[in-house]
Amino acid sequence: MPSRHSLRLRLPLLISALLGLVLVAVSWAAYRQLERVLATAASERLSSVTLRVAGMFDESLDGMRGAARDLALSAPIVGLLTDPGGAPRAEVERVLEQARARMTQPAAIALWHRDGRRLIAVGPEASIAAAAPVPAPAGRTRRGPWIGPLVQGDSGVGYVIVAPVLAGMRDTVGFLVAHRPLRPTAIAQARSLIGADARIVVGNADGTLWSDLRERVGAPPRETQGTPAEYATADGVRQLGVVVPMRVVPWALWVQLPRASTMTAARPFLLGLIGIGLGFMVLGTVAAWVLIRRVTAPLVEVTRAAEDVARGDYARRVAVTRGDELGSLALSFNSMAAQVEASSRDLQAHATELESANRALARANDELRAGEERYRRLVEAAHEGICAVDPSGVITFVNARLAQMLGCDARAMPGRTLFDFMDADAAFEARTRFARQQRGFSETREVAFHRQDGSIVWTRESVSPLVDAAGAFAGALFMLSDVTEQRALEAQLLHAQKMEAVGQLAGGVAHDFNNLLTIVTSYSGLLLSELPDDAPARADVLEIRGAAERAAGLTRQLLAFSRQQVLDPRVLDLNDVVRDIERMLGRVLREDVRLDTVLAPALGRVYADPGQLEQVIVNLVVNARDAMPSGGALTLETADVHLSEEYGRLHPDVAPGPYVMLAVSDTGVGMDADTQARIFEPFFTTKGIGQGTGLGLSTVYGIVKQSGGHVWVYSEPGFGTTFKLYLPRASAPDAPHRRSDAESVVQPGSETILLVEDDEQVRVAARRILARAGFEVVEAANGAEALQLLAEPGTAIDLLLTDMVMPDMSGRELAGRFRALRPGMPIAYMSGYTEDTVVRQGGFEPGTVFIPKPFTPQMLTAKLRQALDGAVAPLHPAA
CATH class of the missing domain: 3.30.565.10 (Histidine kinase-like ATPase, C-terminal domain)
Structure with missing residues (x-):
C-alpha cells in the first residue's frame, strides 16, 4: 500500500523536475540560436577572408608573370633565340642567374626553343627537369605569360611560369620557363585575418592536386565549392570550409576553420543562463513544498476511500469538512461511489449474457479465419499472377506468382502500381485502359512488363472491375498469365515461315532466270566454237559468257538459300x-x-x-x-x-x-x-x-x-x-570424295537423243548444241509429245534428255513412263532448280545424270557422254 506521505514527497520533486526540464529546454534553444548566428557570421567572415587571401595570391603571382615577361623580352635572350650568334651563351646564362637570384624562393629557370629544344637551364637538377613549358590555358593568347597548374616534384609541390619570347613583338621564337616551389608569403597574413587555427590549402582548379603548403593533401568536399559549408573530417572533427577559384592561375584556394573555434563566445552566455535557472528552480521547489502540505491532507482521505471502493466496499463514503474545491472533490467522490454501487449490480446481471455472446463471437471468428486461409492458399497456389488494385491503380494485394513473374518481393509491391513496371508509352496506354475499366469495361490483352533485372516478361492480362456494396467502382482485379515463351516460339515460327516463303520465291526466280541464262551461255559457247582466236568479236562474246556465268553464280546462291540445289554429300x-x-x-x-x-x-x-x-x-x-x-x-x-x-x-x-x-x-x-x-x-x-x-x-x-x-x-x-x-x-564410315570435270573435252556422238523442253528458246539452243556435236535430235515440247514419239514403232532412242519442271507432266513422271517402255535406257535431267519432284521424293535412278541450268555446250555434251557410256556416279539430292 502506498504511503500517505508519498504524494507530499513526489509533488515537490515533480515540480522541481519540470522546472529543470524547462531550464534545460530554454538554455538549449538559446544556445542553438546563438550557435546558428555565430556559424552564419563565421561563414560570412570565412568567405570574405578567403576571397581576400585569393586576391593576395593573385597579386603576388601576377607580379611574377610581369617579371617573367620582362625577362623574356630582354635583348640577350631574344638575340640568342632569333640569331644563335646574336648573344653569347655565357651572357644569357648570367642574365638568367641574376634573374633567379632576384626572384623570391627561386628554383630553376630554363630557356626553350620553339622547336622543343632546351637551350639553357640554371638551378637545381630536380627543378630543371620540371621546368618544361605547359600548354596555355584555354582562351589565353600565347603572346602573354601564363602560369600552369600545380605539379608534384622531387622537391615538393611547385608550379611553372611560362613567358613566350617574341621576335619583333609578333612571332614566338621560344619560351622562358621558371619552376618555383609553392611558398606563398600571404599565409601568415591570412592566418592573422581568420585565426591561427585556420588551415589554408592550394590546389588545381580541376581538383587533381592539393597541398597545405607543406605536403600534398586530399581534395576538399564538393559542397565547399564557392560557398562555405560545414563537414566532418576523417577523424570526426567538424570543420567549416570554402573553396574559391583564383583569377590569375588555374588554381583554387581552400580555407578550413574548426567549427569549435566559432562557438567560443557562446559558452559564457550558456553558463550565466544555467545559473539563473537554478535559482528559479530552488525557489519554485520550496513554494511547492509549502502549498502541497495544505492540499494533501484531504486528498489522503479521498485516496483511502477510493482504495476501499476498489476492494469492493461500495458503501464507503468521505466526510465533507471543507467548503473549497477539496470539499467539492469529496462530494463528487461520494456521488461516484453511489453510482458505482448501482452499476455493479447491473454489471453482474449482464455478465452472464456477455459471456454467452463472447463464445458465439469466438466461433464465428474461427470460421472466418479458416475461410480466409483457404482463400489465400488457393490464390497463392494459382499459376496465374493475381493482383488487386484500388480505384487509383495502387496495388493492395499481390500473390507470389505475380511477384515471381516481375522479379520482386511480394511484400514490397503493395503501395506501387503495375504501371511502374512498364515503359512510358505502355504505361500511358495502360492508364487510359484503366480509366475505361472504371466505367465497367472488362478486357483481355497482351502486355509487356519490365522485370527488376531489366528483362521483359510478356503476359496475357485479364482485367475485371470491382464494385462495393453500393455499386461504386472500388478497384480492379488483374489476372496475368506469362506468355513470354509462347511469343518467342510464335516469333520463331513466323520467321521460319517467312524464310520458307522467300526461299520458294527465290527458287522460282532462279528457274526462269536460269532458262534465260541457258540461252545466253549456249549461244555464246556456239559462237566461241565458230570464231577464230584472232576474231575481233571473240572478246565481246567472252564478255557475254562471263557475265552470264556471274549471273549463274547469283542464281546458285539463291538456290542454296531456298535449299533447291543438288548436293554431293x-x-x-x-x-x-x-x-x-x-x-x-x-x-x-x-x-x-x-x-x-x-x-x-x-x-x-x-x-x-x-x-x-x-x-x-x-x-x-x-x-x-x-x-x-x-x-x-x-x-x-x-x-x-x-x-x-x-x-x-x-x-x-x-x-x-x-x-x-x-x-x-x-x-x-x-x-x-x-x-x-x-x-x-x-x-x-x-x-x-x-x-x-x-x-x-x-x-x-x-x-x-x-x-x-x-x-x-x-x-x-x-x-x-x-x-x-x-x-x-x-555414324557411317567415310566415303571418298569425287570431283567431276564437266568441262573436259569429249568425243563427238552419233546417238539419238530425245530432247523434251517446254521453253522453245532453250530447246532450240540445246538442239543446235547436240546437232553440232554429232547427235541425232528428236524434239518434244512436253511429256505428252515425248510419249507419242516413244510409242511410234521403229523409233530408236538412245537417251532421254528432259527438263524437270514442265506443265501437266513433270520430267520425273516422264522418266518413270520412259523406264517402263524402254528399260535400261539412260536418262538425263536438266533444270534451273530441283523442286519437290526430285529433292523431296527420293534420289535419282541408276544411270541418271543431272545437268544444272545454265549450261555450256561443253558441259551438256560431256554429261550426255557420261550417261551414254555408263560412267555416271550416283547423284544425291538434298536430304
Missing part, C-alpha cells in the same frame, strides 16, 4: 575440312587479322557436301574479316554437342540429338538485334553499294538447312559476333 570429318581450307583462308584474310583454330579431338562425323561446307566457311570468314576493319582475332572451333529436348522446345525447327558444331567467332563491330533478325534474308546487306550482294549469309543458311543442320548467331555491338553451325552427327 559424303561422311566426312569436319576437322579435315577446316585443315584443308585453312591455308586458302590465309589469302582471304588481311595481315591484321589473326586466325586461330580450336579443333576438338576425336570429332564425330557429318554427312554433307564438302565443297558446300567450304563455301559456308569462306562466306563466314569473309564476313568476319569485313566486320574487323581495324584488325582483330578470328577463331574457328569444332566440338561434339548434344542438343537437349529443352533446346528443341525453344527452337521448333531443331530436332534434339547429337550434333557436330562449327563455330566462327570474330572480335569485330558486332550487330544489333534488328540486323540479326534480317541477316539471312537474300540481298540484305549492311555494306556499302558495290561492296556485297547480300547473298553470302543466305547461302550459308540454305546450305546448312539443306544438310539437315541449324544456324545460331550471337552478337552485340562492339563485342564481336559468333556463328554456330550444328550439323547432325553421322
